[in-house]
Amino acid sequence: MNKEQFIQRLDELLRDISESERLEAIAYYREYFEDAGEEKEEEVIRELGSPEEVAHNIREELAGKEIMAAENMTEANGTDDWEPLQKDKKINPLVAGLLAVIGILLLITAGIPIVSAVLGVVVGIVAVLFGLLVAALVVGAAFMLVSIVLLAIGIVNVIAQPVAALLLFGAAFLFFGTGLLLMLAGVKICAVAIPAIIRKVTQWGSFLYRRGKIA
Incomplete structure (x- = not known):
């Protein structure tokens, strides 16, 4: 497997995520290969693993970002809702x-x-x-x-x-x-x-x- 085959297979595996995220990931790995040079394509592929492994890692990273964003939003909403309750529950x-x-x-x-x-x-x-x-x-x-x-x-x-x-x-x-x-x-x-x-x-x-x- 060479660079183009790797990128093409990765692009196929990432069809289930948003287009902007897929294009960003493909551009990143294409640039990664270009920085390494043609003579090191095989070494880079061994280092990255199979396209399936790379796609799996990308999905996990995106899922982690979504969970973190949801938690931050929940904490922000919780703080906003809690402050008035605290004001109403002052101890005599x-x-x-x-x-x-x-x-x-x-x-x-x-x-x-x-x-x-x-x-x-x-x-x-x-x-x-x-x-x-x-x-x-x-x-x-x-x-x-x-x-x-x-x-x-x-x-x-x-x-x-x-x-x-x-x-x-x-x-x-x-x-x-x-x-x-x-x-x-x-x-x-x-x-x-x-x-x-x-x-x-x-x-x-x-x-x-x-x-x-x-x-």
């Missing part, structure tokens, strides 16, 4: 105010239990952590006090009972180190855990609040 300011008040009351009613629950959780967790901190400080201080007592007893008996004194020194250092670690660990855990837990609880409360608002 009194009704709008009452709806706003009801919405605020519902929001407060839904928010108070959530806020109370979140605050209760936060206070409970902080209280537990504070108790752990106090316990760590008290136990640590007690261990350090015991270490001082053991050290004093060891010093008193270092000459009379050197072996026992050495054992007391070792126990004193062990108690002192354990007490110091307990105190540092308690402070460290609270310093890291409290902000992290507060952030998590805040996120959780925000999530519950959004769910309650959506519901």
